[in-house]
Amino acid sequence: MSDLILHHYPTSPFAEKVRLILGYKQLAWKSVFIPMIMPKPDLTALTGGYRKTPVLQIGADIYCDTALICDVLEQLAPTPTLFPDAVKGAARIVAQWADSALFTAAMAYNFQPAGVAQVFAGAPAEGVQAFVADRTAMRGGAGRMASADATATYKSYLRRIASMLHGQDFVFGTQPCVADFAAYHPLWFTQERTPALAGILDATPEVKTWMARMKAIGHGTPGKVSAPEALEVAHSSTPAAVQGDVFQDEHGIALGSHVVIAADNFGLEPTEGELIAATRTRYTLRRSDDRAGTIHVHFPRVGFTLKKASA
Known part of the structure; x- marks a missing residue:
């Protein structure tokens, strides 16, 4: 598995949530500090527009929103669990x-x-x-x-x-x-x-x-990586294959469509890309960027909107 890279800044409350979870699960991770405010060119090269903090990168897979990041970390390290039965x-x-x-x-x-x-x-x-x-x-x-x-x-x-x-x-x-x-x-x-x-x-x-x-609980002992190094990691990596039932249609938008995903109430910057998965819980877009290469950007369904991109 590629390194866990957290794009964040020290005073971000939502980043503190994820830093503590990384410590709780004793996961090794690397830290990239990002600006508190826009512009965030190195981050948005990975996300395609999404700008909220934090963002989790695993190779060429980019995970947006802490609710989804929690699910990803739970899959990587089921014990100790975040979700007791x-x-x-x-x-x-x-x-x-x-x-x-x-x-x-x-x-x-x-x-x-x-x-x-x-x-x-x-x-x-x-x-x-x-x-x-x-x-x-x-x-x-x-x-x-x-x-x-x-x-x-x-x-x-x-x-x-x-x-x-x-x-x-x-x-x-x-x-x-x-x-x-x-x-x-x-x-x-x-x-x-x-x-x-x-x-x-x-x-x-x-x-x-x-x-x-x-x-x-603490944050564990994170390593450090620069934003250009994180972009190079994405560029030199291949996104993970999407697993399981990849399509639950709620919008009448077919896989392969060019779509726009945005948060529904805060941090409304959109991300455009090719819809390659719409599972029960998340969306996945395929994007290409000159610096980041071909990447998959993942969003939770809850809290986000999906629309067809304008022609």
């Missing part, structure tokens, strides 16, 4: 809530003025403005939740997590699962990146104790 469905539902509703409230809370001052300490004003403009574009122009609303919502969500943790070490029992990693990463940002605002966690000591357990 007894709570598999509930764990996925909680993870989806955490990656959407919890994340939205937490980050709106974190980016009130005191948090912004810490996140961008020492940064020039134009850098802060560029970040704000970038994230506004990612939201498709939609406004961010007001700080007061975010504070009330975040407190409520923290109490709910505390209730789930009552009497046990992790959200669904004695071992962490995908729900723990998804719920942890927005709170990690509060604690590690905006400590001036971390007092919100004090009302839920069970959550703080659980966070310490999660942090202790």
Whole structure:
């Protein structure tokens, strides 16, 4: 198997989710740091347009969205599992809530003025403005939740997590699962990146104790690789053959069609390519790029739209 290459940056909450899972599963991996904001030319050479963080590369296969990355890592290293049989469905539902509703409230809370001052300490004003403009574009122009609303919502969500943790070490029992990693990463940002605002966690000591357990998992010991080296890995590799039942048609779009895939609500940059698989859970596009060569780009069905490309 080719090396696992994670394209990320250190302060990305969603990247922290995947870094901890790599540590939990004791998988060797290599790190490529990418810019926080667009343009990201080395990343989009691999993805064809998708720009959210992180992205997982295995040879000439590119995996977008952490929900799909979790499934890929589970296939590579089934033990310890992210999806215990007894709570598999509930764990996925909680993870989806955490990656959407919890994340939205937490980050709106974190980016009130005191948090912004810490996140961008020492940064020039134009850098802060560029970040704000970038994230506004990612939201498709939609406004961010007001700080007061975010504070009330975040407190409520923290109490709910505390209730789930009552009497046990992790959200669904004695071992962490995908729900723990998804719920942890927005709170990690509060604690590690905006400590001036971390007092919100004090009302839920069970959550703080659980966070310490999660942090202790660590990231393993990643190696380093440059973006040009990662592109060369893709160019010199052959994408893996798509396995199993490759076509479940929900759109009336045949395999081999030229299509566009995009996230449905945040980070809307599209990726175009040839549809070569539409399984129960994911889409796969074949693309060619001068620097990356022939690559397969994979997306989960949930959270993404599929359309025929314009003629």
